[in-house]
Amino acid sequence: MAIDEQKYENVILYLIANMRDGMIHGKKKLAKLLYYVDFDRFEYKESMETITGDSYRHRPMGPVPDQFQDVVERMRQQGRINVKEIQEYDMYRPTTVYSSDVKPDMSVFDEDDKRILERVIRHYGASSGRDLELQSHGEAPWRAVGEKEDIPFELAFYRETDFSDAM
Numbered sequence: 001m002a003i004d005e006q007k008y009e010n011v012i013l014y015l016i017a018n019m020r021d022g023m024i025h026g027k028k029k030l031a032k033l034l035y036y037v038d039f040d041r042f043e044y045k046e047s048m049e050t051i052t053g054d055s056y057r058h059r060p061m062g063p064v065p066d067q068f069q070d071v072v073e074r075m076r077q078q079g080r081i082n083v084k085e086i087q088e089y090d091m092y093r094p095t096t097v098y099s100s101d102v103k104p105d106m107s108v109f110d111e112d113d114k115r116i117l118e119r120v121i122r123h124y125g126a127s128s129g130r131d132l133e134l135q136s137h138g139e140a141p142w143r144a145v146g147e148k149e150d151i152p153f154e155l156a157f158y159r160e161t162d163f164s165d166a167m
Contacts, residue, residue, distance in 0.1 A: 003053040006108050008071050009080065011037055011051055011117065013104035016081065018121045024098040025088065028061055028129030032136055035063040036124050039141060041116045043156040044163055051113050056151045062136035063151055072098070115166045122165070
């Protein structure tokens with residue numbers, strides 16, 4: 001599956017811009033937010049479309065998009081996002097924190113994309129990476145495949161997500 005670089009980068013910028021403190025704390029949180037963006041979009045109205053075009057793999061800490069590290073690194077090199085390691089908690093590894101002064105270009109998204117982005121922020125934006133990991137572990141897409149296997153988007157339909165708030 002080929003990624004849509006323009007949309008992918010603007011999804012990340014949108015997610016950062018809509019966090020309470022304007023930052024995403026942790027790779028895990030960013031990876032899970034991207035998972036919910038794409039799997040919710042695929043399931044919404046049975047569109048069978050994603051926003052980023054990325055594929056996802058089953059990893060111990062939940063679904064992980066294949067290309068997100070490359071996209072983030074390219075954005076960092078272009079000065080579109082800031083990536084810093086911060087020691088947030090004693091006795092833990094430093095947390096990767098993503099921030100940006102660049103506004104997302106919302107014109108790249110259709111109305112359904114925007115509804116899903118808004119919904120992901122409402123439902124998952126305040127959650128920690130750990131909370132999102134645990135939630136994703138309870139869902140069919142992660143449970144149905146083995147370690148390091150690709151997660152088929154069609155498994156999103158087994159989540160039975162309520163999209164009444166996305167209309």
